Amino acid sequence: MEKTCASSGKGEAARWLSECGLRPTRQRMALASILVEGGNRHLTAEALYAEVQAAGADVSLATVYNALKAFTEAGLLREVHIEAGRVYYDTRVDDHPHFYYEHDGSIADAPVGSVKIASLPDVPEGCEIASVDVVLRLRKR
Amino acid sequence: MEKTCASSGKGEAARWLSECGLRPTRQRMALASILVEGGNRHLTAEALYAEVQAAGADVSLATVYNALKAFTEAGLLREVHIEAGRVYYDTRVDDHPHFYYEHDGSIADAPVGSVKIASLPDVPEGCEIASVDVVLRLRKR
């Protein structure tokens, strides 16, 4: 459940969707397969659109956006906000740090445990922490 | 130099600009005064635009964008990327954690020292850490 080394992809994707009550349409299956098969990924809507097209599936960009939103609401994906005007979707949904390569705008997971949060602040009354986002912006040396 | 408790505002702002070789135009002065006087702030371009208008200065939105970019390049401000399609500008330019209130989209500094980064990962070869961005997303409980 934590590893998504999809044996077949299709089977994984189908389960992925049905578990959340998302109707496994052809388009969603195509998208889910890509997301599931690739391991941990960080994709923008457009990147996923390009991939699904390359894979031969006929899915519109609007549907990619719709599906990503649906997947996120279902807890299958997590939005990563790093750059203005662009949302990345992460197939890992737990709190974990990211590398952001400024020179090409790509994202990668930072090694697990490499960033240790030693303490968290007392949050304002009536609030709780939804997530802790850590981004290490990297530039070429 | 680290405290910006602007005694007069105008004087601070003028120094702020001239130190970086930015020509102290009326518009930039108006913007800089707002940024300097308010202490640590987290403003969007539109918010700053609204403020400067309210303050009676006549500055166009495009100029606000231009000025914010110039200020950022000069190291006077720091961009904070938290939400898709919106850039916040922070008058504090050092690494420090932020609270992000999901319910209203506002940002605040988290208490200094409240988030302790115990360790940083070994970054990929040829890279160095430009900044460490930590965002605590808060939702209403």
Add this chain to the structure above:
DNA sequence: CTGTGTGCAAACTCTTTGCATAAGT
């Protein structure tokens, strides 16, 4: 069948840009 998902294109938001005018040194 019935309702939800899809595709298309237009709308929307935030940001950037080009060019003539205005202002700073």
Add this chain to the structure above:
DNA sequence: ACTTATGCAAAGAGTTTGCACACAG
């Protein structure tokens, strides 16, 4: 004067939305 900044409006990028048609259950 000479250079740089400003203002306006239009262009751009990314994302969302409305509506008719298609498909899954």
